Amino acid sequence: MWRFLSTLPFYILSLPPNANAATYKPVLPPSYPLAVRNPYLSAWVPGNQVANLPTATPQFWAGQDLSWSVLTRIDGTTYKIFGAPAALTGSVDASLVSAEYTSSHSLFTLTAGPITVVLDFFSPVSPKNYLRQSLPFSYLTVSVSGTASHEIQVYSDIDESWTGQSGNTVGTFNSSFKDGLSIFELSVNEAYLYSENSESQALWGENVFASKPTSSSNLSSEAGSATSVRERFATNGTLSGATTFSDGYVVSLAHDLGSTSNSSVTFVVGYVREAAINYLGSARTGYYRASYPDTGTAVSYFLDDYTSAYSESLASDATLEQKALAAAGSNYSDILLLTTRQAYGGADITIPNDTLNTTDIMIFLKEISSDGNVNTLDVIFPAFPIWYVMSPDYIRYQLEPVLQYLETGLWTQLSSKSFCIHDIGTHYPNATGHNNQIEEDMPVEESGNVILLAYAYVQATGDLAWAEKYQNLFTKYANFLVTGGLDEPVQLATNDCCGPLANQTNLAIKAAIALNAYGKLFNASSYSDTGLSFANELYTKGLGLDSERTHFKLQYGTNVTFGNDSDYAVVFNIYTDILFNFQTFPASTYTMLASYYPTIQGVAGVPLDSRVDWSSTFWTNWAGAASPGKDNETRDLFINDVWSYMTNGLNTPPFSDRWFAVPGSGGLVGGSGDLIGGYDAWRNRPVVGGHFAVLALEGADQF
Incomplete structure (x- = not known):
């Protein structure tokens, strides 16, 4: 399709290294929205990092780095897919094939050995469905496919960079919900209500990281040292279940898909503020809380709503x-x-x-x-x-x-x-x-x-x-x-x-x-x-x-x-x-x-x-x-x-x-x-x- 050529002089046009090795649909933008739902849940990845997505660093909208990693383990070999550290023993970088954005999805397709991996960062835009639109969560779906079956595990983690104040984080873990839902919550210890840090991140409320097993996956979890947790997954394909929260530690979830040629799992990232707005001295909260007043039921509903939200997004995007x-x-x-x-x-x-x-x-x-x-x-x-x-x-x-x-x-x-x-x-x-x-x-x-x-x-x-x-x-x-x-x-x-x-x-x-x-x-x-x-x-x-x-x-x-x-x-x-x-x-x-x-x-x-x-x-x-x-x-x-x-x-x-x-x-x-x-x-x-x-x-x- 014909495209308007830039009016800028050729000598100031530039593309990131290796940009031509992948395809970009419809174009390569300055930054891709990953989890963008409200002023405090707003994660992006700069366009000039996408060619090297396995080691790219996502950012809060104001520019500060966030930690959000995705790894896959295929027949015992660990592949870095997104946001992974440069040093991970025995790991291999996946290769970006394509990147695409729609009005509600950012999709990245990579090859990891014999498997194709698709990351779908999906932030629903459902402005007439106030329940769906007000939920302070975003989806990351990791899909794997190949021509033959392989033993596959999928891992993701985040850390306290999402809370707005590193070095003063407290965490909880809960896996007692229906359907095996597991939720980590991270927050700033004794944060002031309605407070922000100097870079516009919320300091009150709870950052949420969650998932639940599918009919064909087993879900494990761990909170601990980033190095040790990632190495454990790379070695074993599963996590220990330990919940040690400390400065610089990650909270992680891993799905063991067993032997498969085609499967997907979904993670949830979010930021919950029960008292969301101070309006003339009275607290106002998210619309969704009239139906789902606690985080567990809200996240559970959000995951259950995925199919409906996804179908709506395809129609609306088109x-x-x-x-x-x-x-x-x-x-x-x-x-x-x-x-x-x-x-x-x-x-x-x-x-x-x-x-x-x-x-x-x-x-x-x-x-x-x-x-x-x-x-x-x-x-x-x-x-x-x-x-x-x-x-x-x-x-x-x-x-x-x-x-x-x-x-x-x-x-x-x-x-x-x-x-x-x-x-x-x-x-x-x-x-x-x-x-x-x-x-x-x-x-x-x-x-x-x-x-x-x-x-x-x-x-x-x-x-x-x-x-x-x-x-x-x-x-x-x-x-x-x-x-x-x-x-x-x-x-x-x-x-x-x-x-x-x-x-x-x-x-x-x-x-x-x-x-x-x-x-x-x-x-x-x-x-x-x-x-x-x-x-x-x-x-x-x-x-x-x-x-x-x-x-x-x-x-x-x-x-x-x-x-x-x-x-x-x-x-x-x-x-x-x-x-x-x-x-x-x-x-x-x-x-x-x-x-x-x-x-x-x-x-x-x-x-x-x-x-x-x-x-x-x-x-x-x-x-x-x-x-x-x-x-x-x-x-x-x-x-x-x-x-x-x-x-x-x-x-x-x-x-x-x-x-x-x-x-x-x-x-x-x-x-x-x-x-x-x-x-x-x-x-x-x-x-x-x-x-x-x-x-x-x-x-x-x-x-």
Whole structure:
């Protein structure tokens, strides 16, 4: 199949050693998701290590190493399959044949002597099944096959690197469950509730490693010194059953499959937090605990649910690939398949920990990688296309804790702030609000976001009654936009790293569309009229345009810093006008933008505005979706820029959403040492849900 060739110069393209010895489907990404279910269960393996998978080192999303090994023993010879130490007496490295990712699976095929081994790292994405989606576990299935029968044993282990604090770990082992289920639990001794380490790993709760025997396997276990445990398996093909927990030790499980030519076993890795979220001083827990309140029954159910979850994943993976291909081609499909687990893996689906009331659902989203805020509106907003397409109720359930907090009045009781809050907690999982009114104010940004998100939910579901319940709040923020949306004092917008500015054209566009959305949502035509008047000023009368009327400037009006004709912004905020067919701006606005963006294409992409040397994967997808034109050339330009960045071999973090597009000048943002095509700081953020912007144009609730 034809693929778009990278726009990067040939001399900066690279592939990891031996990458050509294996095949990669659909492409070799920066990092493969392994166990990605929530902000604290998020394990990946860098793409440049996959060619040498037997000794690769998996990582937590923030980059710290995790220990997770897989060995197979075939007719007495031990083969290193994944994450194994370089020194293991008498062992042989398996050889990678292929690596593949879908929206819910990462699959690696290796040869180990006469046997083919497939590792299937499966993190279910089941957003309409709250029980399945909320379970804080992920599967690893190891399948073996050959042309003849062989004596085969399969082994896996993890260690305290998963707990977030090495050197202070306590462990338990339990094998008294039905069907022979065996569970190890590791935790930090006397950890503080709701605490993280400096690298964003949870310190409270329990890391889980489990499996149960199949009808054709015997399961053994051991906790002990990594060297001795692995050597014992390599020598005997079984484990001693000892449970010695100490610093640097591993917990391990091994299946003896006997003589077989085709078999598989499944391991479970997870991270349980009974008190998962602190919402205004009350604990909230995972939705699944209403049905399975203890770890043993939850893990047992998770394993029993494997067949059903697997079948669902095959259908969902295929549907997403087909829809993405039809919407914008194979490069777009490659991007969405790698996006999905990451977006859903930023959230926890919760209910109250005391009542376990499943009618009281709240979803909490972590602002991963940037600053850890809770339910940041300008994180929910850029991510919302994925929820709009796959699970519209997610929009409501993420807004609920925000709106319920705002209704308490605690946000404004000591101040005159009439705009919407930025987030409901400085750092996840503490959603404790900002009663002192100290937060990162983004007045127009968040006031527009909350209205547009509410409209998106109602548009997708028809649930106007929910919006009417909070109409007083939405009216308050619409009134703020009426007075402050086109007369903007100095303030921050979503790209806060660039600093505050007055009269930001992109913000004024958001205000115009949000006012129109409010008017249509609540049948209040005067608000729509105001939004239309803003658009008329910005576009028709040219307030926001350069003198030649080719593009929107970064700032409008007089006495501004970035109001020259050469200054520009990629006005991604205009996307919702297209998505909802509001017609706030005339059609000629979009053809103007589609013609302009290609003229500012840099070496590796379009910088997000004239101040910076970097581009954004999700905002450019928004801009592309709002850029009609001949053969969708501008839309595809943006998609292909992201695909080239994703596949150029220069990056290893979980899908970073920002990369250097042009040589830096050492100015406001960026510098002359920036690597063109290299990622810029962010990792694993749920905002990549914005990649679904093009697919969202096909309609809501497509799954």
